[in-house]
Amino acid sequence: VPSPPASDAAALLAAGRGGDKAAVARLLSLVERGGDDARAVGRLVHGAGGHAHTVGVTGSPGAGKSTLVARLVGTLRRAGERVGVLAIDPTSPFSGGAILGDRVRMDDHVLDDRVFIRSMASRGHLGGLAVAAPAAVRVLDATGHDRVLLETVGVGQVEIEVAGAADTTVVVVTPGWGDGVQAAKAGIIEIADVFVVNKADRAGFDQARRDLDQVLDLTGPGRDGGWRPPVLATVATTGAGVDELVGAIDDHRAQLTVSGELERRRQARLADELVRLVAAGVDARVLDATRGAAWAAATAGVTDRTVDPWTAADTLIAQLLR
Ligand SMILES: Nc1nc2c(ncn2[C@@H]2O[C@H](COP(=O)(O)OP(=O)(O)OP(=O)(O)O)[C@@H](O)[C@H]2O)c(=O)[nH]1
Ligand SMILES: [Mg+2]
Numbered sequence: 088v089p090s091p092p093a094s095d096a097a098a099l100l101a102a103g104r105g106g107d108k109a110a111v112a113r114l115l116s117l118v119e120r121g122g123d124d125a126r127a128v129g130r131l132v133h134g135a136g137g138h139a140h141t142v143g144v145t146g147s148p149g150a151g152k153s154t155l156v157a158r159l160v161g162t163l164r165r166a167g168e169r170v171g172v173l174a175i176d177p178t179s180p181f182s183g184g185a186i187l188g189d190r191v192r193m194d195d196h197v198l199d200d201r202v203f204i205r206s207m208a209s210r211g212h213l214g215g216l217a218v219a220a221p222a223a224v225r226v227l228d229a230t231g232h233d234r235v236l237l238e239t240v241g242v243g244q245v246e247i248e249v250a251g252a253a254d255t256t257v258v259v260v261t262p263g264w265g266d267g268v269q270a271a272k273a274g275i276i277e278i279a280d281v282f283v284v285n286k287a288d289r290a291g292f293d294q295a296r297r298d299l300d301q302v303l304d305l306t307g308p309g310r311d312g313g314w315r316p317p318v319l320a321t322v323a324t325t326g327a328g329v330d331e332l333v334g335a336i337d338d339h340r341a342q343l344t345v346s347g348e349l350e351r352r353r354q355a356r357l358a359d360e361l362v363r364l365v366a367a368g369v370d371a372r373v374l375d376a377t378r379g380a381a382w383a384a385a386t387a388g389v390t391d392r393t394v395d396p397w398t399a400a401d402t403l404i405a406q407l408l409r
Pocket of ligand 2: 152154238
């Protein structure tokens with residue numbers, strides 16, 4: 088059965104919910120492209136979402152995030168879940184065939200009807216990744232995925248923010264990952280709900296674990312009071328420790344639900360998203376206005392020093408808001 092046309096967002100959503108992966112892909116493309124179609128899809132999926140548990144997986148380049156995500160998908164699938172994976176690729180743009188930068192690891196899952204995998208470029212979205220990623224996650228949520236895994240490289244403020252905006256955030260480190268204080272500075276400690284020392288088959292594993300425990304002792308409880316982020320060990324290449332990781336992720340979800348933190352986090356996230364959307368819209372209008380006569384006049388006034396920049400800005404803002 089061919090998927091519904093792009094013009095019919097409601098039919099695409101229904102098909103996506105029914106398990107049509109091509110329909111899910113088309114919805115994501117529409118959302119990524121922006122414009123009126125993206126709005127139509129966004130409106131629909133916002134109303135239909137809120138059921139998926141979103142899990143961010145972040146950590147330094149090469150820490151084994153993708154290998155771990157593929158393992159998580161395997162465990163979750165065995166438990167009967169429908170799983171969506173969104174990999175934010177920091178360097179290469181999205182291309183139909185590129186899957187987590189490595190076809191081999193995800194190959195088994197690509198053929199699975201109940202696993203949907205998409206990679207997404209981190210640059211080139213209207214309003215930036217912080218707007219584009221939540222929109223894509225929402226599509227996967229609304230099309231009935233029980234779990235949405237979001238892989239981002241833990242370098243760059245936006246990538247860290249995006250992973251931290253999940254319900255549960257897993258931070259992956261490796262033996263010899265370096266100074267815990269550095270990680271704290273990079274903002275990666277604050278977003279962690281679960282720590283994983285991957286590549287536990289390598290020397291230095293104990294040291295890495297001790298480092299993390301020390302940092303956690305210093306920083307106090309995690310970002311929601313009652314939960315101290317556990318520090319787990321995995322060997323993603325063999326799958327060792329992955330079941331325990333899924334256990335910790337589920338424990339965290341249970342804790343979020345019981346404490347009411349899940350609702351609080353989702354609320355805060357939507358509020359943030361709203362701010363970003365408004366800011367992006369205002370930015371676009373500002374950019375437009377710079378081409379106008381009033382702007383040229385204000386610039387001239389500031390340049391010949393008859394007007395100070397603050398007064399000129401106030402005038403332009405007043406005009407913009409009118
Ligand atoms: N020895 C060992 N190697 C591992 C382990 N996990 C992953 N690797 C290897 O580490 C390399 C990087 O793994 P990826 O899963 O691509 O790491 P990543 O964090 O997704 O990398 P980027 O997305 O490029 O940042 C690959 O060669 C993996 O086979 C592990 O537990 N032990
Ligand atoms: Mg990767």
